[in-house]
Amino acid sequence: AQSVAQPEDQVNVAEGNPLTVKCTYSVSGNPYLFWYVQYPNRGLQFLLKYITGDNLVKGSYGFEAEFNKSQTSFHLKKPSALVSDSALYFCAVRDTYNTDKLIFGTGTRLQVFP
Amino acid sequence: DVKVTQSSRYLVKRTGEKVFLECVQDMDHENMFWYRQDPGLGLRLIYFSYDVKMKEKGDIPEGYSVSREKKERFSLILESASTNQTSMYLCASGRQAEAFFGQGTRLTVV
8 A cells, every 4th residue: 555654743953954755755766756845833844856867956044955775764954953844744756556646654742953 | 845735724514524635736746645644553554646636546446536637636525424434534735755845724524
């Protein structure tokens, strides 16, 4: 079955430190992978995507994500966290059997402390 | 800028009421989606539509229906609201899996 796993419900990091939010996936074929962010009482905003090419993808707000095919992972990273990065982050993969659909993970809450 | 607009940010409805959640997009996208978001469960797809008057069930369609009479508008209908439908509802539009979301409607059924 196709799925996305975000193993951490919450990640805590001090401002200025690097952050990583983990995501692993299970799909057949080549994955199309996405990260979205949700601020309180808001909809989801697109951060970045991987379709093909360079394994390191750069996105909005200084975020980047690394695609690792052998580990079936797509971890979100940022070199220096900001308090304003505190939000809920969702990883998603395109459904192989219906390519117009996304399969979402359960989300990871990032808390950045001053 | 892509805009997906949901008609209400907050709604409180009574058990048994018929509830309409409206969503409008301005990017001429073929695909539109309704999700519900619950803590610990992430986003679950209720219904989606890939064209006018076309609809497909998602993962949790029970208790819901949808309407897409025009390309830009996708409505979610709760035929008889129940307390277990209290949730955040998110509408999205897009093509080829790249989705753009509305602000969400937080529905409380009392």
